[in-house]
Amino acid sequence: MTVPFGVISVFVGLAIWACLAVHAVLRRKYLPVLLFGILLMLYLNAGYVIYGPAASIANFVGIYDVLINLGLSDPASAAAVSTCPNNSCSAWGETFTNHPAWGVAFYDRFANGPETRSALLLGHVVCNTIVFVLMHVQMFFPGGQARNHALIGRVCFGILTIGVGCSVVLAAQHGSVGEYGGALSTWGFVSMSMFVYTTAVLGVLAIRRQDATQHRIWMWRFVGSMWGSFWLFRVMLFVIDPLFRDIEALAIQICIWGSAPAGILIAEMVRRRVDAKNAIQPIVAE
Numbered sequence: 001m002t003v004p005f006g007v008i009s010v011f012v013g014l015a016i017w018a019c020l021a022v023h024a025v026l027r028r029k030y031l032p033v034l035l036f037g038i039l040l041m042l043y044l045n046a047g048y049v050i051y052g053p054a055a056s057i058a059n060f061v062g063i064y065d066v067l068i069n070l071g072l073s074d075p076a077s078a079a080a081v082s083t084c085p086n087n088s089c090s091a092w093g094e095t096f097t098n099h100p101a102w103g104v105a106f107y108d109r110f111a112n113g114p115e116t117r118s119a120l121l122l123g124h125v126v127c128n129t130i131v132f133v134l135m136h137v138q139m140f141f142p143g144g145q146a147r148n149h150a151l152i153g154r155v156c157f158g159i160l161t162i163g164v165g166c167s168v169v170l171a172a173q174h175g176s177v178g179e180y181g182g183a184l185s186t187w188g189f190v191s192m193s194m195f196v197y198t199t200a201v202l203g204v205l206a207i208r209r210q211d212a213t214q215h216r217i218w219m220w221r222f223v224g225s226m227w228g229s230f231w232l233f234r235v236m237l238f239v240i241d242p243l244f245r246d247i248e249a250l251a252i253q254i255c256i257w258g259s260a261p262a263g264i265l266i267a268e269m270v271r272r273r274v275d276a277k278n279a280i281q282p283i284v285a286e
């Protein structure tokens with residue numbers, strides 16, 4: 001039996017993260033859970049640079065293999081479940097012979113596709129990962145308090161443009177990938193790009209007209225869209241993939257279309273709570 005240490009290490013990471021989330025809710029200390037989410041994202045995405053897309057995708061599919069193979073109905077006859085030659089699309093090897101159909105297609109697109117496609121994926125992963133880290137630096141050290149805030153902001157925006165550009169080119173090729181949802185996948189990823197990029201552009205435009213309040217508000221929304229399109233997407237897919245395995249591409253479509261707007265909504269709710277809390281002036285005893 002193949003022991004996929006990469007997949008197991010991700011599950012260990014997710015378990016630690018879940019404990020930190022409980023700790024955050026109980027103690028109202030959110031920094032450790034936030035930082036661990038960034039670290040885990042770095043750990044996952046670094047694999048694409050170190051081992052290349054095919055091996056990293058097999059690792060990624062291996063995470064989803066566990067739940068898709070559990071459940072009541074026979075996975076072999078489910079519409080959103082598929083097989084791949086020699087089980088090479090999953091780090092589990094022969095342990096699991098059924099895989100999420102999107103995972104089989106994802107592996108095939110990059111293991112057997114043109115090199116330019118893999119280069120685009122690497123460009124997308126590297127650029128968006130850098131922005132994901134830098135955007136937190138920007139949020140923790142806002143303008144006025146940090147000397148390089150404007151410079152980092154400009155660099156971040158440039159890298160984001162390349163990262164989102166790569167994803168739109170990749171998405172444009174999804175028309176023939178029925179396992180993702182075909183043209184619906186193309187337009188879904190375009191909508192995700194629009195949510196991410198539009199919030200960033202509106203944040204930039206606000207600060208260019210010296211409106212620091214609106215700049216902050218749009219950048220909160222931008223950060224929400226990034227968390228949505230990365231973490232919410234993957235966690236949601238993990239949960240709903242087994243639930244909708246009888247309907248082709250439904251689970252992945254929900255994540256493609258819903259993750260970025262949901263991230264923006266959550267960020268907006270958190271920002272309003274933070275602002276409301278900060279607006280309450282403490283009563284100082286005379």
Ligand code: HEM
Pocket residue numbers: 041045056057060106109121124125128129132164167168170171189190192193196197226227229230
């Ligand atoms: C602008 C929003 C985003 C869009 C439109 C987008 C789109 C895509 C597309 C189209 C793929 C490849 C699927 C394929 O062609 O077969 C992909 C994969 C990937 N994206 Fe994104 N993405 C976005 C945000 C992000 C962010 C914020 C990150 C990193 C922080 C990220 C990291 C990845 C990774 C690592 C993969 C490979 C799958 C995995 O191992 O998770 N993406 N994305």
